[in-house]
Amino acid sequence: MAHIYIFSPSSAVRDKAAFRRGLQRLKAQGHEVEVDEAALASHMRFAGDDATRIAAIGRAAASGAQVALISRGGYGLTRILPGLPYKQIAKAIDGGMQFVGLSDFTAFNQAVYAKTGCISWQGPALGEDFGCSQDPDDIMQACFDDLLLEQGEGTGWQLPKAQAQRRVVVKNAPLWGGNLTVLTALLGTPYFPQVKGGVLFLEDVGEHPYRIERMLSQLLLAGVLAQQKAVLMGQFSSYKLVPAHDKGFKLGTVVDWLGTQIKAPVLTGLPFGHVQTKVLLPVGAKVDLVSEGRDALMVWGHL
Known part of the structure; x- marks a missing residue:
């Protein structure tokens, strides 16, 4: 072992x-x-x-x-x-x-x-x-x-029904990302990868959707999101909405907004984040990404 x-x-x-x-x-x-x-x-x-x-x-x-x-x-x-x-x-x-x-x-x-x-x-x-x-x-x-065992070659997950109509194909793109708060804090430093044509995956915990949108806005306004071939939204967990104040503003609102701001597809439901069910993702590996119907598959092959 x-x-x-x-x-x-x-x-x-x-x-x-x-x-x-x-x-x-x-x-x-x-x-x-x-x-x-x-x-x-x-x-x-x-x-x-x-x-x-x-x-x-x-x-x-x-x-x-x-x-x-x-x-x-x-x-x-x-x-x-x-x-x-x-x-x-x-x-x-x-x-x-x-x-x-x-x-x-x-x-x-x-x-x-x-x-x-x-x-x-x-x-x-x-x-x-x-x-x-x-x-x-x-x-x-x-x-x-x-x-x-050096056998992990990719991961798959199911998309929401609303995303089932758009077919996505991305080939040989660097995979990068992780926690949105930490990633955003590195922007403008030598430790923020200058990735063009990548697949960016994101997750966070304890952050209200408006804070998620604010951080995504920073990446958007810095030109980072426009350079990606796809954005994958993992699990955003352990936050509380305030219905009387939010008045319908929720995580889905943020995802819909992001989809109007960039040409790259924004796919949700990636099983990764501060949750028990999580896959392992190789930061820096070249991946192929495809979605057909509600099925999404990302493959990095044998590393």
């Missing part, structure tokens, strides 16, 4: 029970699980001070593990991007290591892609996904297993 290295590049681990459950489940699956020496460190809200977390990323890259998996997201990677050991990370990826995470890990994915061109993954976290109180989601687990 696989050698999995657990590290904490962002917020401190608060839910120690979920952390332990995640370790136990991975070990029960037969994996060799190595835990970074600072995985449970704490400094203010972070998993150790900046130097500690940078060093943890370096140790992950040097571990020889098949997968380097974050313990959790939160916040902390953006502030240490200038200090990341990009050459060491690229060497590890070239040697077969897969860095996996989501949420705040979006900053790592985009920076590594912008600085090295290497592929890293948006996917599960130890505590949130493997350490959840119920059994891990079957789809997430299957996608993770495929990654370990």
